[in-house]
Amino acid sequence: xxxxxxxxxxxxxxxxxxxxxxxxxxxxxxxxxxxxxxxxxxxxxxxxxxxxxxxxxxxxxxxxxxxxxxxxxxxxxxxxxxxxxxxxxxxxxxxxxxxxxxxxxxxxxxxxxxxxxxxxxxxxxxxxxxxxxxxxxxxxxxxxxxxxxxxxxxxxxxxxxxxxxxxxxxxxxxxxxxxxxxxxxxxxxxxxxxxxxxxxxxxxxxxxxxxxxxxxxxxxxxxxxxxxxxxxxxxxxxxxxxxxxxxxxxxxxxxxxxxxxxxxxxxxxxxxxxxxxxxxxxxxxxxxxxxxxxxxxxxxxxxxxxx
Amino acid sequence: xxxxxxxxxxxxxxxxxxxxxxxxxxxxxxxxxxxxxxxxxxxxxxxxxxxxxxxxxxxxxxxxxxxxxxxxxxxxxxxxxxxxxxxxxxxxxxxxxxxxxxxxxxxxxxxxxxxxxxxxxxxxxxxxxxxxxxxxxxxxxxxxxxxxxxxxxxxxxxxxxxxxxxxxxxxxxxxxxxxxxxxxxxxxxxxxxxxxxxxxxxxxxxxxxxxxxxxxxxxxxxxxxxxxxxxxxxxxxxxxxxxxxxxxxxxxxxxxxxxxxxxxxxxxxxxxxxxxxxxxxxxxxxxxxxxxxxxxxxxxxxxxxxxxxxxxxx
Numbered sequence: 121x122x123x124x125x126x127x128x129x130x131x132x133x134x135x136x137x138x139x140x141x142x143x144x145x146x147x148x149x150x151x152x153x154x155x156x157x158x159x160x161x162x163x164x165x166x167x168x169x170x171x172x173x174x175x176x177x178x179x180x181x182x183x184x185x186x187x188x189x190x191x192x193x194x195x196x197x198x199x200x201x202x203x204x205x206x207x208x209x210x211x212x213x214x215x216x217x218x219x220x221x222x223x224x225x226x227x228x229x230x231x232x233x234x235x236x237x238x239x240x241x242x243x244x245x246x247x248x249x250x251x252x253x254x255x256x257x258x259x260x261x262x263x264x265x266x267x268x269x270x271x272x273x274x275x276x277x278x279x280x281x282x283x284x285x286x287x288x289x290x291x292x293x294x295x296x297x298x299x300x301x302x303x304x305x306x307x308x309x310x311x312x313x314x315x316x317x318x319x320x321x322x323x324x325x326x327x328x329x330x331x332x333x334x335x336x337x338x339x340x341x342x343x344x345x346x347x348x349x350x351x352x353x354x355x356x357x358x359x360x361x362x363x364x365x366x367x368x369x370x371x372x373x374x375x376x377x378x379x380x381x382x383x384x385x386x387x388x389x390x391x392x393x394x395x396x397x398x399x400x401x402x403x404x405x406x407x408x409x410x411x412x413x414x415x416x417x418x419x420x421x422x423x424x425x426x427x
Numbered sequence: 428x429x430x431x432x433x434x435x436x437x438x439x440x441x442x443x444x445x446x447x448x449x450x451x452x453x454x455x456x457x458x459x460x461x462x463x464x465x466x467x468x469x470x471x472x473x474x475x476x477x478x479x480x481x482x483x484x485x486x487x488x489x490x491x492x493x494x495x496x497x498x499x500x501x502x503x504x505x506x507x508x509x510x511x512x513x514x515x516x517x518x519x520x521x522x523x524x525x526x527x528x529x530x531x532x533x534x535x536x537x538x539x540x541x542x543x544x545x546x547x548x549x550x551x552x553x554x555x556x557x558x559x560x561x562x563x564x565x566x567x568x569x570x571x572x573x574x575x576x577x578x579x580x581x582x583x584x585x586x587x588x589x590x591x592x593x594x595x596x597x598x599x600x601x602x603x604x605x606x607x608x609x610x611x612x613x614x615x616x617x618x619x620x621x622x623x624x625x626x627x628x629x630x631x632x633x634x635x636x637x638x639x640x641x642x643x644x645x646x647x648x649x650x651x652x653x654x655x656x657x658x659x660x661x662x663x664x665x666x667x668x669x670x671x672x673x674x675x676x677x678x679x680x681x682x683x684x685x686x687x688x689x690x691x692x693x694x695x696x697x698x699x700x701x702x703x704x705x706x707x708x709x710x711x712x713x714x715x716x717x718x719x720x721x722x723x724x725x726x727x728x729x730x731x732x733x734x735x736x737x738x739x740x741x
Contacts, residue, residue, distance in 0.1 A: 131567060133672070134625045137665055141633040146560040146625070147552050266442045268720040270679040271697075272449070275713040278701040279456040356570040360683050363572045364698050376572070383576055383687065392580050399573040406568040 145418075161415040164408035171405060175222045184212035186219040186373050195391040207378075207394045208387055217398055220373035224402075226285060227358045231292035232300075232350040238293070239300030240343060244331050246301070247308025258305070261298035269295045270357065277366050285368060288361075292354050300346060307342040308335055341420035348413035352406045359402055375402055432729055439725045443718055447499070450714040451492050454706065465706045504711030509703055514711035517696055524594065524692035528684070529677050531605070532612035533670060536619035541666075544624050545654050548631030556628075563621035571680055575614040575687045582610060594690045611688040615680055619673060626669045630662035671727040675720050 138145060174181070184202075190210035198205045204213040246254040273291055277283055280291075311317060312335065320334050361367040362376020375398040381387065382395025454465075462475045486494070498504075504514035547556040595603040634640065635658055643653045682694025689695070693716055700708035 131622070131625075133669075134622060134629070137626060138629040141629050143551075143629040143632045146547075146628065147557055262438070263442050263445055266438075266721055266724070267446070268675065268679050268717055270682065271713060271716055271720070274682075274697065274701065275450075275453060275709060276456070278709050279453045279706065352568070359570055360572055363683065364686055365702065366698070379572065379576060383579070388576075388580055395576050395580070399576055402573055403569050406570070407565065410564070410568050 157415050157419055160411055164411045164415075167408045168405065168412070171221060172225060174218050175225050178215075178218045178222065181218070183215040183218060186211060186215040188212070197391075197393065204397050205391070205393045207381065208391060213378075213393065213397055216373045216378055217375065217401055220375045220378055220398065221401065221405075223285070223362075223368055223372065223374035224355045224358050224376075224405075227288055227292060228351040228355040231289045231354050232296055232347050234289065234293035235296035235300050235350065236343060236347050239297040240304050240339075243301045243304030244308050244335055244339065247305040248312050248327070248331055248335060254305075257301065261301050264294075264298040265302075270360070273357070273361070274364075274366060277361070283366070283368060288358070288367065292357065296350050296354065300343070300350065303346045304339055304343055307339045311335055311338050341416060345413045345416040345420070348409050348416070352409040352413075355402065355406065355409075431732060435725060435728060439721065442721055446717045446721065447496060447714065448492070450710055450717070451495050453710055453713075465704075499714070504714070505707030507700070507705050507708045509705050514708050514715075517708065518693065518712060518715055521691060521693045521696045524685075524690055525678065525681050525694070528608055528611055528615060528681050528690065528692065529674065531608055532615035532677065533619065535612055536616040536623055537670075539616070540620045540623035541627060541659075543620075544627035544631060545659070547624070548628050548635060549650070549654070551628075551632050559624065563624050566617050566621040569617065571614055571618065572683050572687065574617050575611070575684055578610055578614055579687070594688075607688075608690070611681075611684045611690055614684050614687075615677060618680070619670075619677070622669055622673065623666055626665045627662060630665045631658060634658045634662045668731055671731065672724075674727060675724045678716070678720055678723070 135145065188211060190206065190212075192210070194206065194210045195208055196202060196206050202212050202214065204217065206212055207216070242257050246257045273295060276291055277288075280287060317330060317334050320330050325334070358367055358374070359376035359379070362374045363380045365377070365380060367374055367376055378398045379395050382392075382398070387394055462478050466474055466478060502515055504518075506513050507517065510517075543559050547559050550556060595607045631654075640653060640658060643657050648657075679694075681692060682697070684690070685692045685695040686698055693712060697709060697712050697716070699705075700712065
C-alpha cells in the first residue's frame with residue numbers, strides 16, 4: 121500500500137527497520153500483554169461489525185430520509201428529534217452519515233475483496249511456481265506500484281464518466297491488487313519450501329491441492345491482516361475523492377461529500393457539526409480497522425517479508 | 428552497484444513509457460466525440476480541425492501516439508480551452524507552491540518528531556513513550572482531509588489567528604506567505620511526524636546501547652548533551668531515508684490539502700481542470716506529475732544506494 125497516499129505502507133517499512141535494529145515494537149497504552157487477540161481487538165471488531173450492520177439495515181431502521189430537506193429545521197444542533205442535528209438544508213445528519221457510510225464500506229470491502237481474490241490467486245501461484253510466471257507478475261506489480269495511485273485514480277475518474285459505485289470499486293481493486301499480490305507472494309514463498317509442502321508433493325499431491333489445501337490456510341492470517349489495512353486505505357481514498365467532489369455523484373450521500381458540504385459556504389462557522397460528525401466516524405472506523413490489523417499481525421507474527 | 432542502478436534505469440524507462448501510454452489512451456475514454464468533450468459544444472469548426480490535427484485522431488492508433496508523444500517532447504502539452512494558457516506554463520506557476528508546502532511541512536515534522544523520539548528513546552516503553560506511540564498510531568489513522576478540517580475549525584474559525592484559505596505569494600511578504608501555508612503544512616506534516624518518530628526512536632534506542640554512549644556517560648556528560656551531540660547524528664540516517672522516501676506520497680497528499688485551503692498548486696489546478704472538463708490540461712498535468720513522481724522516487728532510491736550499500740540487497 122506504499123503509494124496510496126497514506127502512511128500504512130510506511131509503517132510496514134518502519135517495522136522492518138525496527139526488526140533490523142533489534143528494537144522491540146513500541147508498546148501503546150492499550151497494548152495487550154497476554155496471548156490471544158485481546159479486548160482491544162474484539163472491541164474494534166464489534167465496532168466495525170456494528171457499523172456494517174447499521175449500513176446494511178439502514179433502510180429498516182427508524183431513520184429519517186437522508187435527502188429530505190426540512191427548511192423549518194436548518195442547522196439545528198443535536199436534539200431528541202435529530203440525534204446528531206441537521207445540516208444547512210435541514211437534512212438529518214445521523215441518517216445522512218449512516219446512508220453515506222454505505223458508499224465507504226461497500227467500496228472499502230468490495231474493492232479489497234476483489235483485490236484479495238485476484239492478488240491472492242496470482243500471489244499463491246507466483247510464490248509456489250516461481251519461474252517465468254513469477255518474474256512477469258512481479259515485474260507487472262512493481263510497475264503498477266510505482267504509479268502515484270491517487271493521481272492515476274483522479275485522472276481515470278475524470279475521463280471515465282459517469283462515476284458509479286461499480287467503476288470506483290474496479291478502479292480501487294486494480295490499484296490495491298498489486299500490494300496484496302506482493303504480500304501473499306512473499307508469505308507463500310516463506311511456506312513453499314517447508315517440510316509439509318515438500319511432503320505433500322512427495323506423496324504426489326497436485327499443484328492445485330498443494331496451493332489450496334497446504335498453502336492457502338497458512339497464508340490467510342497475513343492476507344486478512346493486510347486486507348484490513350487495505351480496507352482502511354480504500355476508505356481514506358474514497359473519502360478524499362468524495363471530499364474533492366470526485367467520488368460517487370451527488371445527491372447520494374457519502375462520508376467524504378458530507379464533510380465537503382460541511383466546509384463549504386461558511387458552514388464551518390454556522391454549523392461545525394456537519395463536518396465534525398463524519399470526520400469522527402471516519403477516524404473511529406479507521407482506528408478500529410488499524411487496531412484489528414495490528415493485533416492480527418502480532419498474534420500470527422505476520423511479516424511483510426521482502427516487500 | 429552499477430548493475431543495480433542499470434536495472435533500475437531500465438525499470439524507470441519502462442514505467443515512464445507505460446505512464447505515457449496510459450496518459451495517451453485517456454482521451455479515448457471520453458464519451459462521444461472527443462472534440463466536443465474537449466472544446467465544448469460552442470467552439471468553432473476551425474478549432475475542432477486544429478485539435479483533431481493535434482490529437483491525430485483521424486490516424487491509426489500507433490501513429491496517433493507518435494504524433495502526441497513528439498508534441499510532448501517538444502514541450503507542447505496542449506492548451507487549456509478555458510484560459511488558452513499552455514499547460515507547461517500553468518505547471519511552471521503551480522509547482523513552486525507544492526514545493527514550498529512540502530518543505531515547510533517537513534521542517535515542522537522534524538521539529539515535532541525529533542524531541543519526542545529523543546525523550547521516548549531514553550526510557551523505552553515507559554509512560555512517555557507509550558503515550559507518544561499511542562498518539563502516533565492515531566496520527567497514522569486520521570486521513571489528511573480530516574486533520575485539515577479540524578485544524579481549520581479550531582484555529583481559523585473559532586479563534587481567528589490564521590486565514591482559513593487562500594495563498595499569499597512570497598512577493599507580498601514572507602510573513603503573510605508563511606501564514607497562508609502554515610495550516611496546510613501542519614495537516615500534511617501529521618502523518619510524517621508519526622513515521623519519523625518511530626524511525627528515530629528505534630534508531631536512538633539501538634544507538635544508546637552502544638559503548639561510546641556508556642563512555643560518554645562515564646565521563647559525566649549531561650544527558651541532553653549526549654543525546655544531541657553524541658547519539659543524534661549516528662541515529663539520523665533512517666530518518667533522512669524515511670524523509671526521502673516519503674516525498675512521493677507527500678506530493679500526492681498535498682493535492683487534498685491544496686483543495687481545502689485553496690492553494691493554487693498542481694493538485695488544485697488538476698482538480699479544477701477535472702471539474703471544468705478541461706481534458707487536455709488534466710492529461711498534460713497528470714503526465715508531468717506522474718513522471719515527476721516516478722523520477723523523484725528513482726532519484727531518492729539511487730541516492731540511498733550510494734549512501735547505504737545495504738539497500739541494494741533489499
